Amino acid sequence: MRLxxxxxxxxxxxxxxxxxxxxxxxxxxxxxxxxxxxxEITQAHVDGCLYHGQVSLDFVELLVGKEGRVAVPTTLNVxxxxxxxxxxxxxxAAERSAGRRLMxxxxxxxCEPSFTCAPYQTRFRPRFGDQIAWAESNAIVFANSVIGAxxxxxxxxxxxxxxxxxxxxxxGLHIAANRLGEVLFRLPSSPATESxxxxxxxxxxxxxxxxxxxxxxxxxxxxxxxxxALGAVAxxxxxxxxxxxxxxxxxxxxxxxxxxxxxPSDVVDVTRADLAAALAKLSxxxxxxxxxxxxxxxxxxxxxxxxxxxxxLVGFRIAPHVELYVxxxxxxxxAITGSxxxxxxxxxxxxxxxxxxxxxxxxxxxLKGVVMTNSGKMxxxxxxNLGVDVAFGSLDECLASASAGRVVRLxxx
Amino acid sequence: xxxAALGLVEGDAAGALALWRAPLSFWGGYDSTTGRVIDRTHxxxxxxxxxxxxxMPLGRGSSSASSVLAEAIRLGTAxxxxxxxxxxxxxxxxxxxxxxxxxxxxxxxxxDAAALAGLGEGTMVRLTVARDRLELVAD
Numbered sequence: 152m153r154l155x156x157x158x159x160x161x162x163x164x165x166x167x168x169x170x171x172x173x174x175x176x177x178x179x180x181x182x183x184x185x186x187x188x189x190x191e192i193t194q195a196h197v198d199g200c201l202y203h204g205q206v207s208l209d210f211v212e213l214l215v216g217k218e219g220r221v222a223v224p225t226t227l228n229v230x231x232x233x234x235x236x237x238x239x240x241x242x243x244a245a246e247r248s249a250g251r252r253l254m255x256x257x258x259x260x261x262c263e264p265s266f267t268c269a270p271y272q273t274r275f276r277p278r279f280g281d282q283i284a285w286a287e288s289n290a291i292v293f294a295n296s297v298i299g300a301x302x303x304x305x306x307x308x309x310x311x312x313x314x315x316x317x318x319x320x321x322x323g324l325h326i327a328a329n330r331l332g333e334v335l336f337r338l339p340s341s342p343a344t345e346s347x348x349x350x351x352x353x354x355x356x357x358x359x360x361x362x363x364x365x366x367x368x369x370x371x372x373x374x375x376x377x378x379x380a381l382g383a384v385a386x387x388x389x390x391x392x393x394x395x396x397x398x399x400x401x402x403x404x405x406x407x408x409x410x411x412x413x414x415p416s417d418v419v420d421v422t423r424a425d426l427a428a429a430l431a432k433l434s435x436x437x438x439x440x441x442x443x444x445x446x447x448x449x450x451x452x453x454x455x456x457x458x459x460x461x462x463x464l465v466g467f468r469i470a471p472h473v474e475l476y477v478x479x480x481x482x483x484x485x486a487i488t489g490s491x492x493x494x495x496x497x498x499x500x501x502x503x504x505x506x507x508x509x510x511x512x513x514x515x516x517x518l519k520g521v522v523m524t525n526s527g528k529m530x531x532x533x534x535x536n537l538g539v540d541v542a543f544g545s546l547d548e549c550l551a552s553a554s555a556g557r558v559v560r561l562x563x564x
Numbered sequence: 565x566x567x568a569a570l571g572l573v574e575g576d577a578a579g580a581l582a583l584w585r586a587p588l589s590f591w592g593g594y595d596s597t598t599g600r601v602i603d604r605t606h607x608x609x610x611x612x613x614x615x616x617x618x619x620m621p622l623g624r625g626s627s628s629a630s631s632v633l634a635e636a637i638r639l640g641t642a643x644x645x646x647x648x649x650x651x652x653x654x655x656x657x658x659x660x661x662x663x664x665x666x667x668x669x670x671x672x673x674x675x676d677a678a679a680l681a682g683l684g685e686g687t688m689v690r691l692t693v694a695r696d697r698l699e700l701v702a703d
Contacts, residue, residue, distance in 0.1 A: 172664070176660055176661065183651050183652075183653045185651070201628070203628060203631035203632060203635060204631065204635035204638070206631060206634040206662070206665065207631055207635075209666075210665065213665065304627065306626070306630060307627050307654075308630055308631075309630075309653075
């Protein structure tokens with residue numbers, strides 16, 4: 152391992168025992184991934200606020216005890232608690248207290264109280280070419296693919312070690328040559344809809360088998376939120392950290408540039424039936440099933456998404472037994488509160504959840520009925536992790552269902 | 565036997581071999597309070613791995629697996645050692661953190677797992693993981 156003078160000092164403890172501790176773990180990790188040196192990063196995104204047991208607390212509180220501070224701007228992923236609306240969380244007192252201590256420990260290290268899985272839609276959004284160390288699968292794929300910033304898939308403990316040292320192992324997607332496309336997906340011509348992007352993401356995730364996918368034939372999205380949805384589900388069905396969409400994402404102005412002039416290792420000619428099948432897999436519930444809740448904002452809703460929702464809630468009446476949850480960051484919540492959008496949403500029956508997500512907390516506990524969502528990611532994970540039946544649908548289908556009190560399909564889009 | 569390996573976490577261990585052909589995500593697949601495999605799709609579903617020497621092709625899935633393994637090591641419900649077919653940073657980090665925080669060692673090595681194919685499921689072994697090799701003795 153080749154280390155700079157500063158890195159050697161950190162490892163030796165000359166820059167404090169917290170950064171020495173973080174550097175020790177980071178160097179071990181770098182060895183495991185075969186890196187020969189470290190690179191400087193400009194920011195980190197840490198997914199350390201979800202409680203996985205005593206070890207989660209012990210790790211962060213040890214760094215706090217050593218008076219550690221993060222070395223670069225560091226955003227935090229969702230926590231187990233909605234600190235702004237704590238009454239929404241149905242969890243035992245011990246778990247709530249551990250969740251709160253974790254969030255507070257990270258703040259004591261100097262992390263930003265962003266508590267969002269969409270840090271790319273906050274004021275901390277990185278720029279093209281930035282070297283960053285991010286955790287959270289949907290944030291990683293968005294940063295790499297849609298922005299062209301560079302991160303590997305970081306996770307528990309290591310994300311914080313990168314933040315404390317301002318370094319990451321020099322390997323993988325930090326290196327330009329490793330970012331080229333490998334497998335080509337050719338899409339049939341299709342109208343641009345929200346659901347198309349989710350179908351493509353689900354399919355590409357499933358069929359990429361660890362290779363970097365290039366998507367040809369994707370129509371221009373209405374907003375980057377559709378690419379956010381595509382990446383989030385691709386990262387769920389297939390651990391995708393980077394995709395290229397020809398003519399749309401920044402490292403893929405042309406197919407040739409996306410592939411670096413090489414031929415793809417594999418070409419997948421996608422049919423309309425393949426896309427329909429990929430979408431169908433995201434629903435365990437059937438049309439007509441009784442609905443308990445609609446969950447929007449996995450990943451966290453953006454300002455644009457809130458505006459689109461509010462415009463659809465004019466004259467909307469929610470069925471009495473249905474809850475409509477929208478997850479977002481406290482930064483976006485502040486923006487919609489200030490603009491008066493929030494009161495319009497609440498009048499339409501929506502409950503806005505901040506800092507966390509109904510998917511990771513116990514907000515959805517004890518539901519009798521199906522949860523419907525416009526998130527492919529949530530639809531993929533919820534049956535296994537929450538034990539609920541889900542139906543994936545477009546925003547319009549979700550709202551039509553919330554109004555009818557049962558799963559409604561609006562026909563092929 | 566001595567096998568060329570990458571020692572991700574060095575140390576000694578002993579236990580009965582558990583030979584897995586399928587990867588496992590410790591997050592969602594391993595109960596750290598009991599040491600039981602809870603992934604219904606995994607061939608070792610329902611078995612307790614506490615104190616076993618687990619040989620697995622590679623890790624899988626969520627990075628939260630690091631936390632689950634570290635928590636299991638803390639509680640004494642983790643495997644005694646893990647031998648991987650390929651280096652897995654997520655599994656390595658869990659064991660590195662647990663050793664650093666609690667002084668509890670779960671040795672992790674990455675090597676060509678075919679070298680262990682001759683040993684049977686349940687064989688009692690003693691092993692030492694060093695930086696560049698795995699030394700293993702069957703009792």
